[in-house]
Every structure is written in structure tokens, then in C-alpha cells.
Amino acid sequence: MATKTPTKRATAKKTKFPSVAWFEAVAAITRVDAQYQKFGRLNAVIAFKSGNSIVQANFDVLHIHEIQEIEEDEMRDCDFIIELEPAQWKDMLKDIKKNGTASLDWTLNTLDLKYDEPIHRNDLEDGFKADLFFRYLPSLQVYFDNSSQIDTGY
Amino acid sequence: MATKSKANTATPNTFEQLLDYGKGNGYKLDWLQQRETFGKELEIPSNGGGLLLQDVDSGPFAEVPAWTNNVTGRPRGALTRPSAARIGKYGIRTKADVWLKNGAQLYEEAVQRQWSSATDIPWHELEELPDEIEQAECQLATFLTEVEFVAGDVPGRWISETSPDYYEPRMFLISQIMDEARHADVFRKRALANGGGLLQQNSSAALAGASIDSARDFTEMSARLHISGEGLVLSIFRMGERMAYNNAEKAIYRLAASDESRHVAFGVMHLQYVSQTDPERSEEIHSYLDEIELGLVAGTGGQNPAVRGTPSNAAIMTLLGGGTDEASLREGEQIAGAVRQRQVKEYIQRIKVAGFGDRFTNGRAAAGLTEYISA
Ligand SMILES: [Fe+2]
Ligand SMILES: [Fe+2]
Numbered sequence: 001m002a003t004k005t006p007t008k009r010a011t012a013k014k015t016k017f018p019s020v021a022w023f024e025a026v027a028a029i030t031r032v033d034a035q036y037q038k039f040g041r042l043n044a045v046i047a048f049k050s051g052n053s054i055v056q057a058n059f060d061v062l063h064i065h066e067i068q069e070i071e072e073d074e075m076r077d078c079d080f081i082i083e084l085e086p087a088q089w090k091d092m093l094k095d096i097k098k099n100g101t102a103s104l105d106w107t108l109n110t111l112d113l114k115y116d117e118p119i120h121r122n123d124l125e126d127g128f129k130a131d132l133f134f135r136y137l138p139s140l141q142v143y144f145d146n147s148s149q150i151d152t153g154y
Numbered sequence: 155m156a157t158k159s160k161a162n163t164a165t166p167n168t169f170e171q172l173l174d175y176g177k178g179n180g181y182k183l184d185w186l187q188q189r190e191t192f193g194k195e196l197e198i199p200s201n202g203g204g205l206l207l208q209d210v211d212s213g214p215f216a217e218v219p220a221w222t223n224n225v226t227g228r229p230r231g232a233l234t235r236p237s238a239a240r241i242g243k244y245g246i247r248t249k250a251d252v253w254l255k256n257g258a259q260l261y262e263e264a265v266q267r268q269w270s271s272a273t274d275i276p277w278h279e280l281e282e283l284p285d286e287i288e289q290a291e292c293q294l295a296t297f298l299t300e301v302e303f304v305a306g307d308v309p310g311r312w313i314s315e316t317s318p319d320y321y322e323p324r325m326f327l328i329s330q331i332m333d334e335a336r337h338a339d340v341f342r343k344r345a346l347a348n349g350g351g352l353l354q355q356n357s358s359a360a361l362a363g364a365s366i367d368s369a370r371d372f373t374e375m376s377a378r379l380h381i382s383g384e385g386l387v388l389s390i391f392r393m394g395e396r397m398a399y400n401n402a403e404k405a406i407y408r409l410a411a412s413d414e415s416r417h418v419a420f421g422v423m424h425l426q427y428v429s430q431t432d433p434e435r436s437e438e439i440h441s442y443l444d445e446i447e448l449g450l451v452a453g454t455g456g457q458n459p460a461v462r463g464t465p466s467n468a469a470i471m472t473l474l475g476g477g478t479d480e481a482s483l484r485e486g487e488q489i490a491g492a493v494r495q496r497q498v499k500e501y502i503q504r505i506k507v508a509g510f511g512d513r514f515t516n517g518r519a520a521a522g523l524t525e526y527i528s529a
Binding site for chain 2: 038039040041043060061062063104107109110112113118125126127128130131134135136137138141
């Protein structure tokens with residue numbers, strides 16, 4: 001997992017986080033990422049929650065599709081949810097932008113361990129589904145690390 | 155796999171004609187039989203995930219018998235040959251003893267998510283570390299090399315015990331052993347790659363292995379190994395990313411954690427299958443969990459590297475705190491304590507999914523568990 005050099009696109013418009021467009025943009029980069037493909041198949045519908053905004057994505061084999069906004073009560077249908085405060089998402093994404101990949105303090109795993117409660121959960125307390133977070137963590141980290149390649153607005 | 159073109163040409167009539175032709179030319183051809191799936195078109199998934207076992211297993215090939223007398227090594231669904239010799243010492247001939255839902259999926263995932271300790275770890279990013287940190291890394295890597303060796307050994311012996319009719323869990327275990335070999339090799343490499351070396355053997359790891367290995371049946375082994383032992387090791391690997399001092403260590407722990415969570419998932423799903431299909435075993439399973447929980451809260455059994463007073467825990471405290479001075483160790487212990495609490499919480503969630511969550515409300519669970527979480 002070599003560190004990637006952040007690429008700057010001076011003319012690129014900022015893509016707002018969180019939004020369907022942002023998750024789509026990162027998905028488009030990730031689908032063709034050799035490291036992501038190397039890490040192999042996934043099978044999980046994941047919700048990403050930031051404040052009141054919830055975006056769901058279906059990580060299906062190596063596809064990432066069905067990216068859409070969902071309501072709070074639809075999170076129960078997701079395999080697991082990753083929730084951070086808007087400011088935490090922002091700090092994580094800024095760290096990734098700065099370093100090309102998340103530095104040690106800002107990986108999803110570190111964030112999951114850092115606070116009193118994990119950042120991931122299954123809304124029906126299904127521990128098997130919640131554990132998918134651990135199974136797919138290397139791939140999900142590649143996904144978020146790829147956000148260094150777009151310009152994010154908040 | 156029967157293809158579409160075969161389906162068009164090899165109608166039962168053609169088959170009969172060919173058979174007659176062969177017999178007419180002096181061949182007995184009693185082995186040549188037409189299966190019920192012959193000529194049936196198979197849908198090849200187009201989602202890029204390739205052709206999976208669960209895609210091809212259908213009809214008689216997907217029928218998993220509740221009990222089997224298949225001791226000849228006959229692939230599940232194949233036709234019997236009366237003269238076939240008994241070759242297997244298959245002690246596991248009852249489905250519930252080894253089965254799980256989605257075993258084939260877990261196996262396929264394991265195959266696709268393999269990685270190489272040689273080329274997927276950025277070893278060139280290892281850098282010189284302060285002596286006490288390097289020593290702690292080496293002590294922990296020694297412990298993990300030892301643990302991973304045991305983790306391969308223990309499930310290994312159950313593979314040859316399992317009838318081919320239950321090939322999915324069997325093949326998952328084979329993939330697990332590959333994973334454990336890779337873990338043993340990556341931690342050995344870490345101990346030796348940065349001017350350190352393997353340090354002191356941690357006898358509790360071997361003892362833990364011996365106690366798991368003495369399990370009388372597969373479910374007991376799986377509860378002890380997959381849910382308890384590997385659940386604990388998974389937490390250590392996750393903590394490992396926080397203990398990492400460079401991208402090489404970060405990659406080691408992240409990739410190993412992904413494998414380990416698959417092993418834990420296997421155990422949870424098997425135990426869930428037992429709870430759903432074999433309620434008579436409930437008391438027996440609870441008694442294993444009684445012992446496992448003692449290990450969780452009191453550190454008996456030698457499975458938990460984060461238990462106080464062990465060399466591995468001292469190493470963990472040093473790495474988490476960033477040094478061996480008192481303040482660093484105190485900080486390291488504080489973080490390790492939080493991770494131990496998380497270990498217990500995750501264990502509770504997994505046991506609930508497995509169908510034995512009643513022990514947490516009926517007073518059966520180890521008294522120290524709740525204290526441990528709220529400490
Ligand atoms: Fe392992
Ligand atoms: Fe394992």
C-alpha cells in the first residue's frame with residue numbers, strides 16, 4: 001500500500017461533501033484503482049452519515065453503485081453504517097487530501113477505536129453485518145484515500 | 155458446466171443414440187449416465203465477480219445431507235461407484251457439526267482477498283525506530299508469529315475429519331490455513347526486517363493452542379478458536395494500526411485484520427447454525443462460553459495478548475504509549491484498556507448473533523463481563 005501522491009486539479013470545481021455527487025466521483029476513481037481491485041470482492045450496502053445527511057452505496061463485488069441519499073429509518077436495511085460528525089469527516093478528508101492517504105490518526109480503523117463508541121454499527125445490532133466493516137476495511141480505506149484526487153468542498 | 159451449444163445438440167435422443175452406437179460397437183458404457191442437469195443452461199453472472207461455487211451448485215449437487223455415509227471421497231452430488239474403497243477417516247458426518255450458512259461465499263471471498271506479505275507491504279517504508287520501540291515491535295511480532303502458527307495448526311486437523319459432502323466449510327478452513335501461514339510469515343518478517351529479531355517466546359500462546367486443540371468436537375474448537383481467540387487477535391490487529399510507526403506496519407495490521415474478521419465470521423455463522431438446528435446442544439455450548447468468558451475477563455487460557463502482566467501486553471503498552479517511561483506506559487495501558495473493553499463488547503454482539511445472547515440477560519454470563527465494559 002504505497003502512499004499516493006496527491007494530485008491537484010487546479011481547474012476542478014469543488015465537489016460538496018457529503019453528497020451523492022461526491023460519493024459518485026470517488027467511486028469512479030476507485031472502480032479502476034488497481035489496489036482496490038487487488039483487495040478483492042466486497043458485498044455490503046453501506047450508509048455514510050454526516051449530521052442529517054445520509055448517503056448509501058452498494059459495494060457489490062468491485063462495482064460501487066446505487067449511490068443515493070436515504071432517510072434515517074432506511075439505515076436499518078444497510079449492512080452497516082459509518083457515522084462521523086460533520087467536523088470529523090471534514091478533518092479526516094482534509095488529512096487525506098494533505099497526505100494522499102489517511103495518516104495514522106485518521107484512518108477509518110483508528111477513528112473506529114478512538115472514540116468511546118465505534119464509528120461503525122448495524123442499526124439492528126446485527127454483529128455479523130457490523131463485522132463486515134472489518135472484513136472490507138482495506139478496500140474502504142482505499143475508497144476514502146482516493147478522495148485526495150478530487151477537490152472537496154464543505 | 156453444460157454450455158448452451160451442448161444444450162441444443164445433446165438432447166436425450168442424441169444421448170440414447172450415442173449410447174446405442176457405443177454398445178453396438180462392443181463397449182459396456184455402464185458408467186456413462188446422463189445427469190438431471192445435463193443440457194441445462196447456466197446463468198453466468200455478469201457483475202464482474204466471476205463464477206462462484208454458489209452459482210454452479212444446483213439440483214443434486216446443492217443437496218447437503220443432514221447425515222452422510224460418504225467415506226469414499228466422492229464429491230458431493232457425484233454418482234456412487236459401488237466398488238469405491240473407503241479412504242477417509244471422516245469423523246464429521248453430521249451436517250450440523252460443521253455447517254454454516256454462506257460458507258461458499260466466505261470461501262470465495264477468502265480466495266479473492268488474498269494478499270502477499272512479500273509485495274503488498276511497503277517494506278521500504280520501515281525506518282529506524284528508537285530501541286525500546288523496535289524491541290516492543292519485535293516482542294509483539296514474536297508473540298503473533300507464535301499465535302498464527304497455532305491458528306493454522308488447530309483448524310488443520312479438522313479438514314481431514316470432514317466428509318466431502320460438507321466441502322464448503324472444509325474449503326474455507328483450507329483458505330484459513332493459507333491466511334494463517336501468511337500471518338505467521340508477515341510477523342516473522344516484521345521481527346527480522348528492521349534490525350531487531352525474534353524475542354522471547356510467549357508460552358501462553360502455545361498453551362492456548364493446546365487447550366483449543368483438545369476440543370472434543372468441531373463446534374467446541376470453532377467457538378474457542380474462531381470466536382474467542384481470533385476475535386481477540388482481531389482487536390489486536392485493529393489496535394495495530396494505532397501502534398504502527400510507518401506504512402509497512404499499518405498495511406500489515408490492516409490486511410491481517412481483514413483476514414481475521416473472515417475467520418471470526420465463520421465461527422459466528424457456524425455457531426448460529428448450531429443454535430438454529432441443534433437446540434439440544436445449547437447447554438453444552440453455554441459451558442464452552444463460560445470458560446471462554448473467564449479467559450476474556452481474567453486472562454486465563456492465554457489467548458489474549460492484551461492481558462496484563464504478559465510480555466505481549468508490555469509490548470503493546472510501549473507501542474501505544476510511545477515509549478517505556480512511566481507516563482508513556484500509563485498512556486499505553488489506558489488505550490489498551492479501552493481496546494480490551496471493545497473486545498468484550500464485540501464478543502457480546504457476536505454471541506448474540508450466534509443465538510446465545512440469552513446468557514447476557516439471564517445471569518449466566520461471567521459476572522466480570524459487564525463490570526469490564528463499564529470499567
Ligand atoms: Fe491469523
Ligand atoms: Fe485467524
